[in-house]
Amino acid sequence: GDSVTQMEGPVTLSEEAFLTINCTYTATGYPSLFWYVQYPGEGLQLLLKATKADDKGSNKGFEATYRKETTSFHLEKGSVQVSDSAVYFCALSDPLNYGGSQGNLIFGKGTKLSVKP
Amino acid sequence: IAGITQAPTSQILAAGRRMTLRCTQDMRHNAMYWYRQDLGLGLRLIHYSNTAGTTGKGEVPDGYSVSRANTDDFPLTLASAVPSQTSVYFCASSVYSGRGTDTQYFGPGTRLTVL
Numbered sequence: 001g002d003s004v005t006q007m008e009g010p011v012t013l014s015e016e017a018f019l020t021i022n023c024t025y026t027a028t029g030y031p032s033l034f035w036y037v038q039y040p041g042e043g044l045q046l047l048l049k050a051t052k053a054d055d056k057g058s059n060k061g062f063e064a065t066y067r068k069e070t071t072s073f074h075l076e077k078g079s080v081q082v083s084d085s086a087v088y089f090c091a092l093s094d095p096l097n098y099g100g101s102q103g104n105l106i107f108g109k110g111t112k113l114s115v116k117p
Numbered sequence: 118i119a120g121i122t123q124a125p126t127s128q129i130l131a132a133g134r135r136m137t138l139r140c141t142q143d144m145r146h147n148a149m150y151w152y153r154q155d156l157g158l159g160l161r162l163i164h165y166s167n168t169a170g171t172t173g174k175g176e177v178p179d180g181y182s183v184s185r186a187n188t189d190d191f192p193l194t195l196a197s198a199v200p201s202q203t204s205v206y207f208c209a210s211s212v213y214s215g216r217g218t219d220t221q222y223f224g225p226g227t228r229l230t231v232l
Binding site: 034036049 | 121158165207209220225
């Protein structure tokens, strides 16, 4: 079945450091890919998304490129801030996921990022 | 515009009791979802509804039931709570077109503790 694997956390960085959170996926069809962010005590918010191969999603300085050849969607940011401290989830939506809701999001386990001043 | 609201915010419940978690959205999305979030396991789908009047089972449906009488509301019921249902529960909604989901919008969550 479809699945998402993202790097284990927690990740601790100093302010202005470069961030990469790896995400790879397995899917039956041609999924859409998402990064969601969860700030402490809150629900999930969409950070960025890409719907087809080679698309780049970007928002708030974060970027991720849909790489079909490597089945990856790594999240990057050139200079993190303390306010970026949160849990980041990679997710996919596969319209050919006949095993469940075709609208379902399949999530990775999340990566906790802590940014120190 | 409130988006998605969930109630209660948190609840402590005795094992064996019945509990309904409420979820309401005002975005007129046709699809709604219930997830549970557990440390180290990410989010797992409990039940979903692609349109009012229809529901389906997700990855972890046992011990839970849902109904979708109208577009806006999607309550989740635990008929007889057990400690393994201690979790944070998130409701979400999206536009569903039959070709996969558009962006899902999440509520603030309900923290449930079953003793």
